[in-house]
Amino acid sequence: MRNYLMCDRRQLVRPFFRAGVRNLFVLACFALCTVVSRPARAQAGSSEPALLLGSAWYPEQWPESRWDADLALMEAAHLHVVRVGEFAWSRMEPAEGQYDLDWLARAIRLAEKHHIAVVIGTPTDAPPAWLTSKYPDTLRMDENGRLAQHGGRRQFNYASPRYRLFCAEIASRLAQRFGHDPDVIGWQIGNEYTDESFDPATRALFQQWLQHRYGTLDALNQHWATAYWSQTYDRWDEIPLVASGGNPGLLLEHRHFVTDTWRDFQHVQIDAIRKNVDPRQFITTNIGGLAWSDHFDHYEMTRDLDLASWDDYVGQGQLDPVRNGAMHDFVRGWKRMPFWVMETQPGSVNWAPINTTLNHGETRVMAWQAIGHGANAVLYWQWRSALNGQEQYHGTLVGPDGEPMPIYSEVAQIGGEFEHVAPALRDTQPVAQVAILESYDSRWAIDFQPHNRSYDELQVLLDWYRPLRQKNLTVDIINASAPLNGYKLVVAPGLNVISPDLAAQLKAYVEQGGHLVLGPRSGMKDEYNSLNPQRQPGPLVSALGGRVEQYYALDGAVPVSGTLGSGTASTWAEQLSTEASDARVLLRYGKSNGWLDDQPAMITRPLGKGTITYLGAILDAPLMQKATAWMLDGAQVKPEFSALPEDVEVCRRVGTGHTIYILLNHGAQPAQIALPGPMTDVLANHAPVTQLTLGSHGVAVLEQQARATGR
Numbered sequence: 001m002r003n004y005l006m007c008d009r010r011q012l013v014r015p016f017f018r019a020g021v022r023n024l025f026v027l028a029c030f031a032l033c034t035v036v037s038r039p040a041r042a043q044a045g046s047s048e049p050a051l052l053l054g055s056a057w058y059p060e061q062w063p064e065s066r067w068d069a070d071l072a073l074m075e076a077a078h079l080h081v082v083r084v085g086e087f088a089w090s091r092m093e094p095a096e097g098q099y100d101l102d103w104l105a106r107a108i109r110l111a112e113k114h115h116i117a118v119v120i121g122t123p124t125d126a127p128p129a130w131l132t133s134k135y136p137d138t139l140r141m142d143e144n145g146r147l148a149q150h151g152g153r154r155q156f157n158y159a160s161p162r163y164r165l166f167c168a169e170i171a172s173r174l175a176q177r178f179g180h181d182p183d184v185i186g187w188q189i190g191n192e193y194t195d196e197s198f199d200p201a202t203r204a205l206f207q208q209w210l211q212h213r214y215g216t217l218d219a220l221n222q223h224w225a226t227a228y229w230s231q232t233y234d235r236w237d238e239i240p241l242v243a244s245g246g247n248p249g250l251l252l253e254h255r256h257f258v259t260d261t262w263r264d265f266q267h268v269q270i271d272a273i274r275k276n277v278d279p280r281q282f283i284t285t286n287i288g289g290l291a292w293s294d295h296f297d298h299y300e301m302t303r304d305l306d307l308a309s310w311d312d313y314v315g316q317g318q319l320d321p322v323r324n325g326a327m328h329d330f331v332r333g334w335k336r337m338p339f340w341v342m343e344t345q346p347g348s349v350n351w352a353p354i355n356t357t358l359n360h361g362e363t364r365v366m367a368w369q370a371i372g373h374g375a376n377a378v379l380y381w382q383w384r385s386a387l388n389g390q391e392q393y394h395g396t397l398v399g400p401d402g403e404p405m406p407i408y409s410e411v412a413q414i415g416g417e418f419e420h421v422a423p424a425l426r427d428t429q430p431v432a433q434v435a436i437l438e439s440y441d442s443r444w445a446i447d448f449q450p451h452n453r454s455y456d457e458l459q460v461l462l463d464w465y466r467p468l469r470q471k472n473l474t475v476d477i478i479n480a481s482a483p484l485n486g487y488k489l490v491v492a493p494g495l496n497v498i499s500p501d502l503a504a505q506l507k508a509y510v511e512q513g514g515h516l517v518l519g520p521r522s523g524m525k526d527e528y529n530s531l532n533p534q535r536q537p538g539p540l541v542s543a544l545g546g547r548v549e550q551y552y553a554l555d556g557a558v559p560v561s562g563t564l565g566s567g568t569a570s571t572w573a574e575q576l577s578t579e580a581s582d583a584r585v586l587l588r589y590g591k592s593n594g595w596l597d598d599q600p601a602m603i604t605r606p607l608g609k610g611t612i613t614y615l616g617a618i619l620d621a622p623l624m625q626k627a628t629a630w631m632l633d634g635a636q637v638k639p640e641f642s643a644l645p646e647d648v649e650v651c652r653r654v655g656t657g658h659t660i661y662i663l664l665n666h667g668a669q670p671a672q673i674a675l676p677g678p679m680t681d682v683l684a685n686h687a688p689v690t691q692l693t694l695g696s697h698g699v700a701v702l703e704q705q706a707r708a709t710g711r
């Protein structure tokens with residue numbers, strides 16, 4: 001039985017999944033080590049349209065006689081890509097070791113006939129009944145000790161060495177069969193990694209993982225301060241596998257273990273695919289949870305992939321352009337390159353509390369918003385509902401009779417527009433002057449101990465993101481440890497965990513001319529989720545020339561005012577102090593709880609060629625807008641577009657020698673728009689214009705020549 005190795009990305013110490021022969025284990029070890037640093041995939045061939053519209057399609061659920069009609073309807077709607085296979089394991093391997101991929105080959109040939117490319121999903125999110133029946137150790141166990149069973153999906157144990165062997169085999173056979181197929185352009189590993197396992201074998205793996213990470217129990221006990229509540233561990237096998245309620249150090253390490261386990265799960269299949277396919281075929285996985293889910297670190301998970309992709313759903317209600325735009329920018333930041341929307345809703349879903357349908361025209365605006373934020377493909381989930389199964393009510397492009405649903409015509413319009421505009425968008429992508437820093441360690445640390453149940457880290461991110469977008473600026477959202485060169489302004493709304501290395505990197509950015517703004521709760525913990533033995537922002541106190549004297553969870557508003565304006569703070573407020581003579585107070589609290597009264601809420605200090613600023617409160621929107629204007633002014637961030645009516649969003653994609661602006665009217669009323677200069681409406685083939693009217697849910701794709709406006 002092959003063993004698989006799990007890479008602890010931080011210390012390159014290699015915990016492992018023990019299942020048998022050691023020499024094979026060593027081989028697997030070196031294989032994975034080398035594969036982890038595999039060179040990036042060759043760029044997609046220019047034969048692919050620069051923009052792809054498509055759908056999830058499940059030929060295995062239908063008579064083969066139906067396939068051509070489906071593909072003809074897709075072609076008529078200008079769809080040029082389908083994703084297939086991710087739930088077809090029972091059809092691919094109807095019995096152990098008996099493979100039938102001929103049907104898939106015939107489906108791909110038919111797709112090719114209709115000028116539709118194919119992304120193949122490995123079917124490892126839903127194992128066949130014979131597999132989990134014969135090998136129950138491949139089943140997942142929940143935190144209450146219940147073993148999953150067949151009949152749904154995601155019943156597998158992500159840590160099971162035996163399951164990985166089956167995954168590697170089916171992935172390998174698919175890759176060997178279709179790895180050089182001209183109509184196959186990429187691979188999706190599994191489908192939305194979701195459920196961990198808490199079975200005894202996985203708990204033992206966690207304990208081994210910890211032993212490799214800490215080396216000794218003394219080190220672990222010290223970093224976790226286990227003298228607290230007499231938690232001190234004297235054996236590795238005493239350490240529990242829990243996802244909540246435990247020691248903060250343990251909880252953070254559990255998230256790291258989950259990340260590394262999913263990454264290893266994924267790598268087994270990447271390894272099996274990559275060596276059997278053309279470099280032009282990309283490998284991705286579709287991250288779910290509306291991108292913001294934090295079961296695992298998405299930066300780590302996409303590190304080994306050629307492309308990031310996510311499943312973008314609204315669920316109930318209407319599109320929230322700011323939230324959805326931020327999530328696109330967050331996904332783009334995982335690999336800092338264009339991405340795919342692997343799934344989105346054709347009008348409605350089936351899993352929301354109330355499965356409302358997007359308004360007429362909203363599906364189109366949502367598709368164009370994805371492109372504007374750096375997506376190069378948008379696929380709908382799904383083409384047609386199986387006649388039975390758990391998702392009969394989900395939105396589809398064709399109905400139970402196989403005929404187009406009302407949404408089909410809106411999607412066909414999008415398809416025609418993508419085809420028309422693709423040449424102008426080729427090799428363009430968003431380019432930002434401003435970056436927002438995100439860190440899973442910080443999110444997890446605050447999640448474990450929010451200290452105010454109203455503290456919502458996504459809302460905190462959006463509080464900082466929204467005013468930047470209201471200034472029509474492109475915003476990158478990147479990992480806190482990512483290189484910062486090229487950004488004029490970097491903001492970090494919630495960097496709770498700041499290690500000495502991260503502090504040094506941030507300080508260097510400032511000293512070299514960057515403008516850094518830290519938000520509330522910054523620098524409270526170290527990388528073991530332990531309190532830094534100093535006030536916030538921890539290792540950046542000396543650079544800031546000030547610190548946090550105390551933090552306060554608020555259950556009401558606190559007045560705030562200063563040179564930037566006046567307003568209120570809510571949910572969280574930190575009492576700051578200044579130490580350095582050149583540290584300036586920008587905002588102070590008004591009368592409050594006696595502790596905050598007249599104390600600094602926002603301070604700034606020049607450092608080297610740049611500035612470092614700390615905002616210790618969650619401000620109301622108008623005051624946050626003023627604070628943001630001050631940040632942009634101080635960093636000399638250049639405007640990217642002229643002022644726009646409130647409900648109109650502009651997205652910029654920069655290419656060589658030309659820039660594309662995508663304007664979206666998210667409002668219910670038409671909007672009159674004055675352009676910053678003559679632009680060609682590529683969508684409407686108009687002559688250059690300097691103004692335009694955009695109807696409700698209207699879209700304009702404008703090209704500006706020659707003025708390549710980079711950062």
Ligand code: GLA
Pocket residue numbers: 191192288311313343349350351381391394
């Ligand atoms: C997820 C899954 C799909 C489907 C959709 C329904 O994104 O990846 O298989 O279940 O949700 O919205």
